[in-house]
Ligand SMILES: NC(=O)C1=CN([C@@H]2O[C@H](COP(=O)(O)OP(=O)(O)OC[C@H]3O[C@@H](n4cnc5c(N)ncnc54)[C@H](O)[C@@H]3O)[C@@H](O)[C@H]2O)C=CC1
């Protein structure tokens with residue numbers, strides 16, 4: 001039978017299992033099996049050559065029983081309605097795991113910003129915000145960066161929103177430049193959270209980070225900061241990749257050099273002749289493997305070839321359900337996306353809190369607060385997995401979904 005690569009239906013299955021284990025009935029699953037709201041928008045954009053191109057975008061709001069919905073916006077050619085729905089459900093789980101007063105949301109636009117000018121990207125960003133303006137806002141749904149979106153795009157989106165709203169609303173969006181109300185540390189937060197989780201997972205497996213061989217797929221916001229943090233901790237980053245290929249050096253790559261040469265879309269391998277494929281990269285002999293790019297990278301096809309002792313998912317959805325089973329059976333410790341990559345939304349929450357207060361924290365304060373959230377989340381999920389003898393993904397779903405289910409029940413929705 002062909003493997004299920006559909007992110008939405010495979011997420012539904014794990015949510016179902018988690019709710020069953022928590023003792024909820026079918027009505028709760030019916031409520032949480034898809035977003036409460038899904039908006040599809042068409043965005044006309046004047047292109048530089050004088051033509052008008054109409055883009056399709058989405059905003060999904062999974063559940064707002066706990067609080068406003070929260071989640072990034074992705075600009076990518078492979079964006080689809082089902083992907084955005086799944087991503088919004090994962091955001092509910094992440095916010096539950098790190099205990100933030102939010103439900104999950106997510107947005108995306110089908111486009112390839114790598115082939116657009118800055119002016120075209122700005123007009124698309126502003127058009128997207130106008131199109132979704134009725135359903136978002138600082139107390140309703142708060143966007144943030146994700147794949148191929150960044151602080152500049154957040155700034156344009158905030159500017160467009162403040163033109164429609166009567167007062168300046170920095171809390172409408174997070175991941176902004178610092179001068180526009182961004183938080184210290186948001187740019188590196190996802191990788192910092194992944195680093196904390198790697199350190200904890202390594203302790204469980206008696207692996208010393210100093211000298212550990214690390215492979216990272218993806219060299220964008222998550223992957224590149226992570227490579228830097230790992231190499232600063234004394235690990236040997238022996239492989240990295242981007243959409244075009246991968247670099248491998250068993251003695252360790254020069255991360256500072258690669259960071260210096262990468263472009264704003266996280267591309268660096270095109271500058272080198274001796275590259276390997278992303279498939280080869282994932283199968284390298286290493287201690288810690290971190291998929292930090294896109295979905296469905298570790299599947300039933302290659303799960304038996306993964307040689308790492310620990311796999312930590314910095315990307316959303318890089319490992320299929322079937323591959324999760326295979327890795328678990330093989331004794332590989334798999335730290336799931338909804339836990340490992342929760343550092344980004346955690347510091348986004350800190351940014352929103354600071355915007356609401358109008359009072360800003362130092363980088364050190366942000367780092368300490370992130371550290372305590374991530375450590376508590378890791379321990380909670382790890383202990384749940386151990387106590388119930390289940391894999392870390394199912395444990396994370398149980399921890400993550402519980403608060404939204406409880407809040408929905410107290411509100412009398414189910
Ligand atoms: N930026 C953030 O704060 C957060 C990001 N994530 C997840 O981390 C992953 C990466 O996101 P970012 O680093 O923000 O994106 P990014 O846009 O900064 O970088 C993406 C990287 O993935 C590479 N890539 C794209 N397509 C690829 C392919 N087919 N094969 C191999 N590599 C490919 C790109 O070349 C680039 O190096 C995504 O799954 C995202 O949802 C999760 C939580 C927060």
Ligand SMILES: O=C(O)CCC(=O)C(=O)O
Pocket residue numbers: 070071072073094142143144145146174175316341342344345346348349
């Ligand atoms: O920073 C945020 O609010 C959301 C980040 C995000 O989209 C994610 O964790 O996948």
